[in-house]
Amino acid sequence: MTETDFALPAPEWRVTPGLTPYAEALAAMEARAAAVAAGEERELVWLLEHPPVYTAGTSADPAELVDPRFPVVPAGRGGRYTYHGPGQRVGYLVLDLNARGRDVRCFVHALEGWVIAALARLDLAAFRAPGRVGIWTMDAAGREAKIGAIGVRVRRWVTLHGFSVNVAPDLSHFGGIVPCGLPDFPVTSLSALGNVSDMATFDAALALTLSGFLQTLSCPGQNET
Template identity: 80%
Template sequence: MNELPEPEWRVSPGLIPYDAALTEMEARAAAIVAHEAREQIWLLEHPPVYTAGTSADPAELVDPRFPVMPAGRGGRYTYHGPGQRVGYLMLDLNERGRDVRCFVHGVEGWVIAALARLGLEAFRAPGRVGIWTLDHDGREAKIGAIGVRVRRWVTLHGFSVNVSPDLSHFGGIVPCGLPDYPVTSLAALGRSTTLGAFDDALAATRADFLQTLSCPAENES
């Protein structure tokens, strides 16, 4: 495999409306498919919004106190809002390896490595996509969500990590369809940090993440 150019690294200040971000993300992915644009890793925040993945169950929308938007990604309901870092990944798996499972595993590993740089031990949980850690009571708690879509082998959507959001806002949904597990954040766990510090941790571990995507393509279809 030839060495690929680094994806564009973009960090947007302020709160980006969810529908506007989706439109821009999809346009960029289409341009990558057409070989008219570089890959991109886009870090941003949204105003409070509930997003519905392709497997969303209306019964899990228990208190729609914020707008509810269809996302087009896999998964169920999740929440985005201030204090949460969202990362949209527009990467070309035609060039990096056509293996969606490898891609999701790589995203999980990247976020886990970034959190480790901030002093938080996080982990994968068998059968539960996302990023997990232990809360103050020793319970497994979700600190990051992953939802992706792949179109013509270019990825869309990505991850969200709770740095310092208002965790009560998750109470309007059953987050990711997992009622038995709490949601937590770096702030709730006593790790006082900023979105910028988390971005720096992501940047420091980015090269290793991109390297992991060169998995053998076992599931091409």
């Protein structure tokens, strides 16, 4: 952490109730990112839910769109196909890496760590998997299963997009795609694992671990030789 980090005002923390159409959220996020880059707005952490939608990242393979039963929208983020829908907490982060360290790999690593720390507060053991971006845990059958996805974009060193965590979605909706291009791994949720099923409890865990995430963004020591 640098002296600059201490001087930054806290990001706006926004929780939007109900279901926000994906295209509407994307436009709002991109407008906020442009304003942050111009120094006209402060950073933003935005928590919301979407109606059912499949989003295509920049590496999406059409062969992995198995059953497009919901709208398919280009997302502009990295990654492949993913699903968003009711019961899934989506977090969009509009953060200024000019002030927090211009290191995208560090940002993704810190973002994974934040979600893992929040899940730990709910007594759910989650972890990173080498070679597989995202948030992983063990499902009821003892298999490695994906409980959260990470997909980001950086423009003018301001971040867009962020994470999604399956709190209590309809997991059958993931069957229309090969989630994140990983056919050999199932998806799971907090609810499916017998954990919490309400957004407010998960949001509270995110809020309690936010400061730790922000403090790790400059990744002290990661670039030392």
